[in-house]
Amino acid sequence: MSLHSGIPSAIAADVGRGERLEHWTLGWMASVVLVMWLVMGASQAMKAAVIEDLLSLVPAFVFLLSVHWERRGPNRRFPFGYRRANSLAFLVAATALLSVGGFLAYESVSTLIKQEHPSVGGITLFGHTIWLGWLMIAALVYSVVPPMILGRMKHPVAERIKDKVLHTDALMQKADWQTGLAGIAGIIGIGIGWWWADATAALFISLSIIKDAVGALQQAVAELLDGTPRALDSNALSDDAKSLATTLKARFGDVDIRLRETGRYIAAEVDCASPADIPTAADLMGDDLAWRLASLSFRPEPVEANP
Amino acid sequence: MRVAVLPGTPDAAPAVALLDAYAAKHRARLMLVAAHGEHAARQLEEGRIDALVGHFAKASPWMTDISLSKAVGRREPDDSRQPVLRIARRNGENALILATDRAIAAMAQ
CATH class of the missing domain: 1.20.1510.10 (Cation efflux protein transmembrane domain)
Structure with missing residues (x-):
């Protein structure tokens, strides 16, 4: 893989x-x-x-x-x-x-x-x-x-x-x-x-x-439309996505975090400088669901959207 | 029981006899009603007559509006467009439909 x-x-x-x-x-x-x-x-x-x-x-x-x-x-x-x-x-x-x-x-x-x-x-x-x-x-x-x-x-x-x-x-x-x-x-x-x-x-x-x-x-x-990952049986946010967002905020402070889903996988984007010690997927999602986090990106300088 | 025989059906006798026997079994009397062409099919659809005897093809354009029996007194022709003697019943009259289907099958045997 x-x-x-x-x-x-x-x-x-x-x-x-x-x-x-x-x-x-x-x-x-x-x-x-x-x-x-x-x-x-x-x-x-x-x-x-x-x-x-x-x-x-x-x-x-x-x-x-x-x-x-x-x-x-x-x-x-x-x-x-x-x-x-x-x-x-x-x-x-x-x-x-x-x-x-x-x-x-x-x-x-x-x-x-x-x-x-x-x-x-x-x-x-x-x-x-x-x-x-x-x-x-x-x-x-x-x-x-x-x-x-x-x-x-x-x-x-x-x-x-x-x-x-x-x-x-x-x-x-x-x-x-x-x-x-x-x-x-x-x-x-x-x-x-x-x-x-x-x-x-x-x-x-x-x-x-x-x-x-x-x-x-x-x-x-x-x-x-790159929405935040949804639960399997409803349009509510999925539990693992909510838990991942909470974990990322706990590690990197009150920064913007964006999660999206590509098929069965989650991609996370954090608005902060890349840390020296990058957490593993297992650190963030737990061993059972580590496979679900496909990518974790850090954006030190968030780009301003065009008006 | 109101039955119409389409004009130009010289071999209608076995179908009429079959319907007469059905009526007798239910203590009813068969009454022949004059009807022709599309008027007859419309009368059957609207429930103004109970059965229509005539020559119909298996692939008749009426087949969705009325319930056509199998060929009466002969085996089903190979060509589905060939008109043969059949009894047309009103859609949804399932007791009459099943009883006449059984009688026609018994006649074929």
Whole structure:
């Protein structure tokens, strides 16, 4: 690992675990899309679920891409390496989550306004004609299980490697299984004549997805604008960034300190002369999180901003 | 039960018999209603008739507005644009849709 590239050895195993989880996600979710497509029939709700499941592959895909780029070394054209690929991937993942929420909300509202009554008829299998709804429910149950398990497995890994893309993907998986449950409720509703059940359940879930997505987008934009590092699950400042600022002030007095985040790494800038004894990352962040401090710069003569 | 048969459907008898049996099972009486062309499809959409018997292609432009059954009394043609005898049902009338799907499948066997 160099200053501007590579995965720190302290988190290499967890990043590898994150990659394996995302490969599993792509495989399982592709199988979910295939199963849903086979039984969707003419149901608009099922079509929407298939589109949503396809969109949900985006965060897993961009996570794998960003880790691949993070390992690449700096070059003449990109002297600071590709660590910010993670920030870009976070923006893409957050946008995908917002798209899923927005699409679901649009579909639900439009179904309720137009009072669309979904038709679910029969399908003949092995000489028996059964209600297609049973197959849809079976497919939806299948669609709920992988994201529920994978999402729960991703949360602790995302926390350990401070990866907002992986965290957003865990949110996407939550959106997947919640939408699947809403779909099951909707199909049962259709069976008992409640045509509005599916759309109403989906509308409530879409609002929760949109809320998560807007939070993630705020964080992604803050990161790209060199904002102070944010917590993984909210737009509040992260605990380790607050702790680092406190430690730096304790060492160097009441000077200006700027922290920003490049992907999962923190860069710190202190407005004072370079000290004779420069503290190590472990001194400032502790042994567990030392990898997170990618750079510490001192600026003896702060430049006045142009009026 | 109000059923319309589109003009130019000389082979409508098996579909009408199937709907007659469904009506009888539910202690209802089948009533044939005069309707033609797009008016018939609109009447079905609006619930003014319960079923429409006629020749429709599997890939009919009406397929999202009404629920088309499989081909009645014959196997599904290879060409999805070839019109064959089908029963069109109102979207959302899932009990009727499932019952007629079952009856058509039984007839095919």
